[in-house]
Amino acid sequence: MFTHxxxxxxxxxxxxxxxxxxWAGALRSKPSAEDYVVAGRRVTLPAxxxxxxxxxxGGILGVGEFTWRYGIANWLVFxxxxxxxxxxxxxxxxxxxxEIELLTIPDLLERAYGRRAAVVGAVAVFVNAAPAAYVLxxxxxxxxxxxxxxxxWVVAAAVLSVFYVDRGGLRAVIFTDQVxxxxxxxxxxxxxxxxxxQHGGLAFLGPRVPASHWVWHGGNGAGAVIVWYVIAxxxxxxxxxxxxxxxARDPRVARNGVLWSIAFWIVFDFMTTACGLYARALLPDLKxxxxxxxxxxxxxxxxxxxxxxxxxxxxTVMSTIDAYAFIAATxxxxxxxxxxxxxxxxxxxxxxxxxxxxxxxxxxxxALARPSVVALWHDLxxxxxxxxxxxxxxxxxRRGRPGPxxxxxxxxxxxxxxxxxxxxxxxxxxxxxxxxxIEPIYAGLACSLLVWGAVRISGEESSS
Numbered sequence: 001m002f003t004h005x006x007x008x009x010x011x012x013x014x015x016x017x018x019x020x021x022x023w024a025g026a027l028r029s030k031p032s033a034e035d036y037v038v039a040g041r042r043v044t045l046p047a048x049x050x051x052x053x054x055x056x057x058g059g060i061l062g063v064g065e066f067t068w069r070y071g072i073a074n075w076l077v078f079x080x081x082x083x084x085x086x087x088x089x090x091x092x093x094x095x096x097x098x099e100i101e102l103l104t105i106p107d108l109l110e111r112a113y114g115r116r117a118a119v120v121g122a123v124a125v126f127v128n129a130a131p132a133a134y135v136l137x138x139x140x141x142x143x144x145x146x147x148x149x150x151x152x153w154v155v156a157a158a159v160l161s162v163f164y165v166d167r168g169g170l171r172a173v174i175f176t177d178q179v180x181x182x183x184x185x186x187x188x189x190x191x192x193x194x195x196x197x198q199h200g201g202l203a204f205l206g207p208r209v210p211a212s213h214w215v216w217h218g219g220n221g222a223g224a225v226i227v228w229y230v231i232a233x234x235x236x237x238x239x240x241x242x243x244x245x246x247x248a249r250d251p252r253v254a255r256n257g258v259l260w261s262i263a264f265w266i267v268f269d270f271m272t273t274a275c276g277l278y279a280r281a282l283l284p285d286l287k288x289x290x291x292x293x294x295x296x297x298x299x300x301x302x303x304x305x306x307x308x309x310x311x312x313x314x315x316t317v318m319s320t321i322d323a324y325a326f327i328a329a330t331x332x333x334x335x336x337x338x339x340x341x342x343x344x345x346x347x348x349x350x351x352x353x354x355x356x357x358x359x360x361x362x363x364x365x366x367a368l369a370r371p372s373v374v375a376l377w378h379d380l381x382x383x384x385x386x387x388x389x390x391x392x393x394x395x396x397x398r399r400g401r402p403g404p405x406x407x408x409x410x411x412x413x414x415x416x417x418x419x420x421x422x423x424x425x426x427x428x429x430x431x432x433x434x435x436x437x438i439e440p441i442y443a444g445l446a447c448s449l450l451v452w453g454a455v456r457i458s459g460e461e462s463s464s
Contacts, residue, residue: 008307015183015311019164022176026168033348036169037103037330038247043174048248048257051177051323053264054184055240056082058134058320060272060313061141062373064292067276068283070220071213074276077228079269083262085235090258093236096396097245098254105242105392106335112395113407115339120411121388122335125239128384129328130359131321133376135161136367138317144294145310154367158360161321162329166353170247173326180315187312188271191293194300195278208281227439231378234385237392239327290373325363329355379422379440386414386444390452406455413451418444 034040043051059078067074102108105125110118138161139154146153165172212219235241241258248254279292282299286292297309332355334348370376391411394401402410421440424430434440 005303005307007304008310011304011307011311012314015314016160018179019160019176022168022172023164023166026164026166026172029167031169031171031349033334033345034103035171036349036352037334038243039170039174041101041247042249043244043247043253044249045253045257045260047174047178048244048253049260049264050181051174052240052244052257052261053268054177054180054316054319055173055244055323056086056238056261056320057184057265057268058131058317059137059373059377060316061137061290061293062133062377063272064276064279064296065289066374067273068280068286068289068292070218071209071215071277071280072273073213073216073218073220073225075269075273076216077218077225079265079273081229081232082235083265084229085232085238086241086258086262086265088233089236089238089241090255090262093396094241094245094254094258095251097242098248098251101246103246104330104335105237105239105388106331106339108395109391109407110339112401113391114404117391117404117407117411118339119336120408120415121391122331122339124384124387124411124415125335126328126331126359128234128380128388129239129324129331130363130366131161131324131328132363132366132370132380133373134317134321134324135363136371136376137373138314138321139367140290141294141313141317144291150371151368155364157317157321158325158364158367161318162325162356162360165322165326166356169349169352170243170326173322174247176322177319180319183308183312183315184319185268185271185312187309187315188268188275190305190312191275191297191301191309192271194305195275195296198300199278199282205277205281208284209277210280213277213280223439227378227441230439230441230445231381231385233389234381237385237388239331240323243327321363325356325359328359328362329353331355332358382439382441382444383415383418383422385441386418386448387411389445390448394452400452400456402452402455406451406458410448410451410455414444414448417447 063074063078066078100108106118106122109121135154135158138157139150142153142157143150164176217225244257245254248257275296276292279296283292283295286295293313297306301309330352333352337351338345338348391407418440421434421443425432425434
């Protein structure tokens with residue numbers, strides 16, 4: 001149990017009661033499909049930044065574990081690659097995404113390639129958005145707080161993170177994200193402030209942290225670091241970025257909001273990396289580094305400050321779960337059910353609510369089947385990015401765009417190859433290595449380029 005202080009538990013209780021209040025306030029709402037999915041396209045710059053920053057940063061326990069093990073390499077593995085991916089999205093895609101005024105990535109695929117490609121894209125978006133890694137992380141955090149095995153807490157994490165967006169849609173997500181933004185930053189400001197006050201800065205850390213922790217690769221091979229820069233290209237087709245861009249008040253908000261978000265991520269990564277280094281210095285014999293941040297907070301924070309920090313961790317993870325679970329839910333409700341049935345658009349929110357609970361079940365099952373946050377990030381990013389990256393970029397281009405049949409090959413073949421590549425590592429004869437020691441995403445992207453080249457040679461290109 002994380003604390004015996006009534007004040008700490010009271011803070012946690014107030015937080016969950018506030019989420020229940022958001023849910024109760026949305027019970028009578030009957031939003032249109034556009035209002036439910038993209039908040040009526042009226043999201044202002046401050047709200048845009050708060051919701052994107054919190055939605056795209058949920059891996060807080062994984063960050064603590066990686067920093068404890070490898071030091072500043074955390075920033076260069078889980079920070080810089082995604083800044084680059086986000087910057088590419090901001091400069092080349094954000095304005096275009098807002099100007100075309102669609103609702104989802106599969107909408108873009110259908111407009112460019114037809115319904116079948118949109119359905120394949122919707123399946124990829126659903127798998128990519130289902131927040132299995134974050135459900136696992138929050139379940140682990142709950143287990144640390146309340147005790148007991150992690151499995152039931154993983155299921156509880158899935159349910160408690162999404163019930164309040166059931167009726168309110170993206171508006172509810174954005175409203176709670178603004179509160180969670182304050183808690184997210186406030187929690188780590190509190191922890192880092194106490195650490196510096198009690199132990200000092202670099203003069204304390206230098207002799208107490210392994211020398212490899214100050215090296216850019218953290219003792220890993222260059223290939224183990226570089227692969228994350230390739231996986232981070234998936235940011236350009238990340239559904240949270242596209243949904244926020246679609247929901248922005250205007251194209252300028254879409255672009256500038258992403259750029260401001262990068263600045264806030266840099267600040268947050270500085271705080272989390274610094275706290276991870278303190279965890280290594282103060283807890284050198286930690287048996288399970290996934291608990292680096294909770295154990296560090298338990299050691300240095302007094303009551304109330306401890307409660308605020310735990311709220312910061314909870315808010316950081318929950319804001320990501322609700323955002324991606326909502327995207328996966330609307331993918332089910334609109335991009336699969338509505339797209340296949342072509343029913344009344346007014347029913348999309350109802351279908352999406354069913355999709356929300358399907359997403360919860362899928363995310364919890366995947367988290368329990370693959371109980372490693374970093375592995376889930378790696379495998380899902382490796383499989384989905386080759387399916388979506390080139391088709392989405394070509395959908396915005398007037399040149400080199402394949403026709404409907406070519407687009408299907410361009411999505412299906414790289415996806416199947418990369419999935420097989422990931423699974424082959426688990427075959428006993430592989431001895432835990434990928435085929436030819438090649439990362440799955442490299443194989444998938446190479447396949448994507450080869451298929452695109454074959455489509456162009458065959459002449460099966462779109463005339464539009």
